[in-house]
Amino acid sequence: MHPNRAFHTQDAAANRAFARARGFGMLAVAMANAAPMLSHVPFLLDEDGARAHLHLVRSNPIARALTKDPLKARIAVSGPDSYVSPDWYGVPDQVPTWNYVAVHLIGVLELRPQKELRALLDRQSAHFEDRLRPKAPWTSAKMTPDLMERMMRQIVPCAFLIDSVEGTWKMNQNKPETVRLRAADHVSKSGMGMETAELAEMTRRLGDRPG
Numbered sequence: 001m002h003p004n005r006a007f008h009t010q011d012a013a014a015n016r017a018f019a020r021a022r023g024f025g026m027l028a029v030a031m032a033n034a035a036p037m038l039s040h041v042p043f044l045l046d047e048d049g050a051r052a053h054l055h056l057v058r059s060n061p062i063a064r065a066l067t068k069d070p071l072k073a074r075i076a077v078s079g080p081d082s083y084v085s086p087d088w089y090g091v092p093d094q095v096p097t098w099n100y101v102a103v104h105l106i107g108v109l110e111l112r113p114q115k116e117l118r119a120l121l122d123r124q125s126a127h128f129e130d131r132l133r134p135k136a137p138w139t140s141a142k143m144t145p146d147l148m149e150r151m152m153r154q155i156v157p158c159a160f161l162i163d164s165v166e167g168t169w170k171m172n173q174n175k176p177e178t179v180r181l182r183a184a185d186h187v188s189k190s191g192m193g194m195e196t197a198e199l200a201e202m203t204r205r206l207g208d209r210p211g
Contacts, residue, residue, distance in 0.1 A: 001104060007170040009206075015103045015167035016049035018079065022103075023128065025077035027054070027160075029062050029109065037062050043075065043160070044124055045105075052105060052160040053120055062109070063156050070110035075160060077103045080202070082193030084172070088186035089179045099187065099199060101169050107162040117157040171203040180206070 001008070010018075019025070027039045039062055043054040052075065056063040065071060079101030086094035112120075122140055129137035140148060172180040181204060187193075188200030 001102070001166045002168045002170055004170075004174065006173045007168050008166075009173060010167050010169050012049070012165050015165045016045065018101065018167065019075075019077045019103045019105060019165070020045040020049075022077050022079065025075040025105070027062065027073060027075050027109070029065065029071050029073045031065065037065070041075070042124060042128070044120075044127055049165065050162055052162065053123070054158050054160065055117065055120060055124075055155045056158055058154055058156050063111075063158075066109065066111045066156075066158065070108050073107065073109040073160065075105040077105070079103075080193070080195035080199035082187045082190060082196045082199050084183055084187060085190075088183040089175065090182050091179055097170075097172075098193075099170050099172060099203070100193075101167075101171075101199070101202065103165065103167040105160065105162050106164045106166065107160055109158055109160050112157040112159050114156065117152055117155065120157045121152070169202075169206075171199070171206055173206060 023044065024040070024042050027041045029037045031037060039056060039060055041054045041056070043052045045052045056066075058064075062071070081098060081100035084097045084099050086096055118140070125138060125140065129135075129139075143151075172183055175183070184200040184203040187203070188197045190196055193199070
């Protein structure tokens with residue numbers, strides 16, 4: 001996470017809410033004498049923010065490592081981001097930067113009993129399908145039972161027990177409000193990143209931060 005405390009203005013509840021709304025992140029596990037193992041995963045975060053639920057393909061190296069012991073891990077949840085040109089501030093002696101939102105969930109990843117898998121998959125699909133309304137939700141009941149069973153044998157359910165949450169909301173809080181908002185207007189039009197219009201709107205909603 002960015003070390004500047006000016007960009008750590010959101011409390012734990014706001015960071016958890018952001019991660020819950022995104023529902024997708026990069027799972028990272030460090031192994032001795034090896035490069036970190038990474039996997040991009042959808043997840044469900046409990047209302048109290050204490051546990052996330054996800055599944056992995058059985059052949060995933062992280063899933064194989066979990067068969068021995070639970071693993072310390074981190075889920076990095078990325079939000080909108082954009083390059084920011086110094087010209088956009090309208091004041092002299094500025095340098096380029098990159099604004100972004102990111103929340104990290106830190107804790108321990110463990111395997112869950114295989115009998116929990118179907119319920120987990122149904123909860124996940126219901127959660128994301130609900131966002132597509134008024135489309136009628138897809139459910140696993142639409143699957144041929146034998147095919148569903150074969151597919152489930154290829155994945156494993158996991159629980160991520162969360163010890164701490166960290167968030168960086170880097171949106172020029174170290175600049176005066178007029179300068180910050182001027183840059184946000186340019187960000188919304190630039191396309192120099194992901195979801196720049198959303199990032200600009202989030203920046204406009206911030207309170208003024210002197211700097």
